[in-house]
Amino acid sequence: MRSGATIGGAVWALGTMSGTSLDGVDAAMVLTDGERVLDFGPTAYRPYTPAEQATIRAAFGQWPGDAAVQAAAEVVETAHAELMSRFSGAEIAGFHGQTLAHDPRGRGTHQAGDGDLLARTLGLPVVWDFRSNDVAMGGQGAPLAPFFHFACARQIGADRPLAILNLGGVGNVTWIDPRHGAPEQAGALLAFDTGPANAPLNDLMQRLTGKPQDEGGAFAATGTVDEALIARFLDHPYFYRMPPKSLDRNDFHAALPTGHLSPQDAAATLTAASAAAVARGAEHFPTPISRLLVTGGGRHNATLMAELSRRLRLDAEPVEAAGLNGDMLEAQAFAFLAVRVARGLPTSGPGTTGVPALIGGGKISRPD
Numbered sequence: 001m002r003s004g005a006t007i008g009g010a011v012w013a014l015g016t017m018s019g020t021s022l023d024g025v026d027a028a029m030v031l032t033d034g035e036r037v038l039d040f041g042p043t044a045y046r047p048y049t050p051a052e053q054a055t056i057r058a059a060f061g062q063w064p065g066d067a068a069v070q071a072a073a074e075v076v077e078t079a080h081a082e083l084m085s086r087f088s089g090a091e092i093a094g095f096h097g098q099t100l101a102h103d104p105r106g107r108g109t110h111q112a113g114d115g116d117l118l119a120r121t122l123g124l125p126v127v128w129d130f131r132s133n134d135v136a137m138g139g140q141g142a143p144l145a146p147f148f149h150f151a152c153a154r155q156i157g158a159d160r161p162l163a164i165l166n167l168g169g170v171g172n173v174t175w176i177d178p179r180h181g182a183p184e185q186a187g188a189l190l191a192f193d194t195g196p197a198n199a200p201l202n203d204l205m206q207r208l209t210g211k212p213q214d215e216g217g218a219f220a221a222t223g224t225v226d227e228a229l230i231a232r233f234l235d236h237p238y239f240y241r242m243p244p245k246s247l248d249r250n251d252f253h254a255a256l257p258t259g260h261l262s263p264q265d266a267a268a269t270l271t272a273a274s275a276a277a278v279a280r281g282a283e284h285f286p287t288p289i290s291r292l293l294v295t296g297g298g299r300h301n302a303t304l305m306a307e308l309s310r311r312l313r314l315d316a317e318p319v320e321a322a323g324l325n326g327d328m329l330e331a332q333a334f335a336f337l338a339v340r341v342a343r344g345l346p347t348s349g350p351g352t353t354g355v356p357a358l359i360g361g362g363k364i365s366r367p368d
């Protein structure tokens with residue numbers, strides 16, 4: 001790995017993700033050649049302290065050059081270095097960083113954190129800045145997990161089209177036809193952000209109850225959904241755009257005014273709206289799906305899962321039902337993508353980010 005640009009066979013790769021909900025950093029090891037997933041390895045999590053969260057939050061929506069961005073980057077680097085140094089045996093690392101601003105057709109996309117610094121600190125080749133090249137080439141820069149989702153579908157032995165839905169702050173879905181031999185093949189993948197997932201509900205819970213989330217969906221379960229509000233929400237221009245398409249964290253700010261509702265009804269309506277956005281997105285799937293596997297924190301919300309099942313007329317299952325780890329899938333994705341970058345394989349394409357042709361992204365920083 002020291003001088004060559006490619007890796008021959010499978011290697012243990014360490015991937016990390018710091019998601020939009022800002023709870024902390026996930027890290028996971030994957031044994032992969034960048035095409036197949038041969039094994040999943042150890043995982044770890046390092047929460048951000050409230051002070052660290054505040055520093056990162058202050059930089060949301062800001063671009064490099066701003067002092068707040070530099071302060072956020074230092075927090076991100078320190079947290080990742082601490083977490084990643086707990087692992088041994090990795091030959092390469094994938095470092096996603098923390099998205100602070102994402103405006104693919106405007107100013108670009110920016111993930112805070114310097115991979116060069118991490119490579120030196122960890123003594124490992126570090127692949128980072130995964131999204132910029134895709135954006136520069138005309139893509140959305142997100143989602144990037146789909147090529148990994150394809151490998152997961154093959155790894156679990158899926159033989160019919162299925163979807164993997166990630167319910168974080170924002171929702172994103174990958175439709176996969178595993179009958180194709182590789183994710184690069186036309187028609188193998190279609191991916192896009194579905195709409196807001198947990199972020200509006202979290203904000204509401206924080207404001208009304210002082211709690212950061214609706215634990216298990218229990219609060220929303222006691223309310224009644226305002227279907228008229230959901231119908232108006234589904235009239236947002238985003239839902240009329242053809243995929244691939246991606247969202248910034250606050251793109252739906254003000255699209256779900258719930259001030260006239262009781263707290264319980266507001267929570268029920270925001271929960272149902274996230275599910276309705278997914279159901280609306282599913283109308284774009286090239287063929288019906290045999291399974292809906294749900295990853296990300298939203299799979300712990302029983303009310304949201306029930307709304308999904310009802311609105312998609314299909315049993316929404318946590319990815320654990322297929323033997324995958326829903327807390328670590330994104331971190332694992334960036335381990336897998338790091339190996340793809342090192343091997344010169346594409347990481348996105350027309351069906352995933354809308355980039356006109358298959359394209360690789362990411363910078364590789366070496367420790368020396």
Ligand SMILES: Nc1ncnc2c1ncn2[C@@H]1O[C@H](COP(=O)(O)OP(=O)(O)OP(=O)(O)O)[C@@H](O)[C@H]1O
Pocket residue numbers: 018019020021022023166167168169170171198199202213214215216217295296297298300301330
């Ligand atoms: N037990 C639970 N009950 C209800 N909701 C939960 C539970 N656990 C997690 N969540 C929801 O999931 C969110 C975290 O999801 P996740 O960690 O997938 O987000 P993320 O990776 O930061 O976001 P993104 O994928 O958008 O970058 C929490 O903020 C909360 O809304």
Ligand SMILES: CC(=O)N[C@H]1[C@@H]2OC[C@@H](O2)[C@@H](O)[C@@H]1O[C@H](C)C(=O)O
Pocket residue numbers: 019020099102109141142143144145146166168169170171172193246247330
């Ligand atoms: C710009 C950015 O960081 N987007 C994230 C975010 O979190 C979920 C959704 O929005 C998805 O588009 C993406 O992350 C996942 C890991 C992806 O790229 O597949």
